[in-house]
Amino acid sequence: MGYLKELGKAPKVDEFKDKLVIQKTVCLLELSGIKLGYHFSLYVRGPYSPSLTKDLYDNKEMVNKLQTDYVPDAHEKQLLHMISDLSDGLDPVLLEIMSTYAYFIRTLSYDEKNAITSLKRLKPFYSEGRIAVGVSRAKQLFFKPTGKEIEAMKEEFGEWENASLSDQKY
């Protein structure tokens, strides 16, 4: 609830869309390393936590009113806002695609090809375009370059930087 409050979102536990947003946002947070204690498995709806739904219903009034004293720390805030930005303000479709793709990659260790095939299998009602955007956003959320990738990037960008410096001499 502290997270929802941080994002300025007041959900209604009885609303289908709001519950979907909460499920997928918490899934992305868990996959990002923020341990909230909710286990996600793959259901017909993609990654889903029954215990999270139970908690939402058991604490319905508090959730609807965002009654909490919890304040996310700086890292959590940064991550929350990143998820919000990448999902165009917690758009449920983007969150669904992002979390499902990320779940295949990070929890089930699928390779990219299998992850996208499985995503399309589970969500055939979303266009190729939407899926491509969602996958790209998920990658942006989780991309942490390895040392090798950083070196490769330095080499690539270094040439551009050097070219730019020598331009400036003239």
Added chain:
Amino acid sequence: MDSNILELVAEAKVLNSKIVSLPRILILIALKDLGEDGSTYRELKAALDMEDGTLFSNLNSLEEMGYIKGKKVELGNKEMHSYSITGDGKHALDLLNSWFVKYLK
């Protein structure tokens, strides 16, 4: 496990044979852990890989038996059908599960 055909048959009498079809069992299993949230028709169709005719008729039958309930939900300006399992549905599935576990080892 020692075989006891009389016990097997007696215990089978409490089962609802009408749910012993693969599509119906799959639907109930798919909805079992989703509680009140349930699943939309399109999600069930995609995940269970069923044709509309098969899915629709079996959802109707399960709803008539009181094992699932349907409602309309809204997502992104679209109205969709959603289904969730009922207490009776869970109970019927649990009975079936226990029987299979006991006798199909």
